[in-house]
Amino acid sequence: MTIGVAILGSTGSIGTSTLNVLARQRDRFRVVALTAYGSGALLERQAATFGAEYHCLVDGAGSSCLVEAATLPDVGIVVNAVVGAAGLEATLAALEAGKRVALANKETLVMAGDLVLRAAADGGGEIVPIDSEHSAALQCITGHDAEVERLILTASGGPFRDWDADRVPAATVKEALNHPTWQMGRKITVDSATLANKALEVIEAHYLFGLEYDAIDVVVHPQSIVHAFVEFVDGSVLAQVGFPSMELPILYALTHPERVTDVALRRFDPVAAGPLTFEPLRRDVFPTFDLGVRAGRAGGTAPAVFNAANEVAVRAFLDGTIPFGRIPDVIAAALDRHDPQPATDVATLVAADQWAREQAEAACC
Numbered sequence: 001m002t003i004g005v006a007i008l009g010s011t012g013s014i015g016t017s018t019l020n021v022l023a024r025q026r027d028r029f030r031v032v033a034l035t036a037y038g039s040g041a042l043l044e045r046q047a048a049t050f051g052a053e054y055h056c057l058v059d060g061a062g063s064s065c066l067v068e069a070a071t072l073p074d075v076g077i078v079v080n081a082v083v084g085a086a087g088l089e090a091t092l093a094a095l096e097a098g099k100r101v102a103l104a105n106k107e108t109l110v111m112a113g114d115l116v117l118r119a120a121a122d123g124g125g126e127i128v129p130i131d132s133e134h135s136a137a138l139q140c141i142t143g144h145d146a147e148v149e150r151l152i153l154t155a156s157g158g159p160f161r162d163w164d165a166d167r168v169p170a171a172t173v174k175e176a177l178n179h180p181t182w183q184m185g186r187k188i189t190v191d192s193a194t195l196a197n198k199a200l201e202v203i204e205a206h207y208l209f210g211l212e213y214d215a216i217d218v219v220v221h222p223q224s225i226v227h228a229f230v231e232f233v234d235g236s237v238l239a240q241v242g243f244p245s246m247e248l249p250i251l252y253a254l255t256h257p258e259r260v261t262d263v264a265l266r267r268f269d270p271v272a273a274g275p276l277t278f279e280p281l282r283r284d285v286f287p288t289f290d291l292g293v294r295a296g297r298a299g300g301t302a303p304a305v306f307n308a309a310n311e312v313a314v315r316a317f318l319d320g321t322i323p324f325g326r327i328p329d330v331i332a333a334a335l336d337r338h339d340p341q342p343a344t345d346v347a348t349l350v351a352a353d354q355w356a357r358e359q360a361e362a363a364c365c
């Protein structure tokens with residue numbers, strides 16, 4: 001018996017990596033559904049190659065096709081690699097239908113962590129992270145959830161890790177897009193440069209592992225070999241290590257808690273990995289990080305406001321409207337005016353998201 005997989009966002013980098021993994025695991029999984037924004041020709045080719053029964057281009061069909069793909073009876077696992085808030089509804093629907101959701105869409109948990117946990121509890125679905133740091137944490141924690149004392153997420157530090165503090169605010173788009181260890185989309189690469197990405201990951205970890213914010217730390221680790229550390233109540237620390245690759249976390253999200261053979265994945269070599277170094281995060285130089293964690297601690301609609309304001313600020317930076325150093329100011333302008341409300345339903349979150357976009361636009365553009 002093979003497990004049916006739906007991939008939302010199949011033509012992006014996580015989507016294509018997932019298909020690479022599934023091509024090697026055809027005896028365990030079959031591709032049932034594919035959705036994409038644009039790249040229609042590639043989507044058609046993918047559907048033909050993998051024999052997917054269902055595929056749809058969101059451009060033409062509207063976002064209802066995401067929910068449809070995610071809830072097909074033959075689908076056991078939904079890989080959600082949709083960029084931005086558009087992935088939320090499909091995640092909730094899949095969890096309510098009892099599916100496993102392998103989540104590469106950060107916004108889902110950041111915006112709506114409470115709703116996601118409730119949908120999973122109601123429908124019997126489960127959420128498994130694809131992000132490398134959270135996959136690492138899950139691999140360390142599995143079987144010992146109750147004994148976790150502290151999680152330490154690693155951060156590459158981004159391209160400005162060792163820059164003089166006074167040079168960072170004037171960094172150019174080209175400099176921000178020059179990520180040292182990971183090849184990713186433009187938005188997430190800028191998020192790595194501001195460390196917004198790491199703040200989003202702290203919020204994700206809070207929901208995924210049920211940890212208080214005081215129990216989640218971040219350390220800068222430029223080599224991106226150690227993906228996370230987990231400290232247990234007895235003081236023992238486990239880490240998950242490996243060369244940077246998204247295919248391993250994707251494979252683990254599909255097979256968790258089991259492990260399966262994959263001969264194509266690069267084997268680890270400690271000598272080739274070279275010296276591993278760790279440094280504190282420079283919170284004063286990268287204030288976006290603390291803004292994000294502050295929003296996480298405030299809870300309710302605040303993380304959605306942080307996420308939306310950050311999206312607007314990053315787009316303005318990429319468009320050349322604001323300098324790099326203004327990104328945290330634009331986010332702070334929205335957060336300072338926000339009075340967080342309980343995140344009771346999707347409509348409340350969408351309204352907060354919309355409000356934050358307007359505040360951020362007013363502050364920046």
Ligand code: MG
Pocket residue numbers: 131132133201
């Ligand atoms: Mg990550």
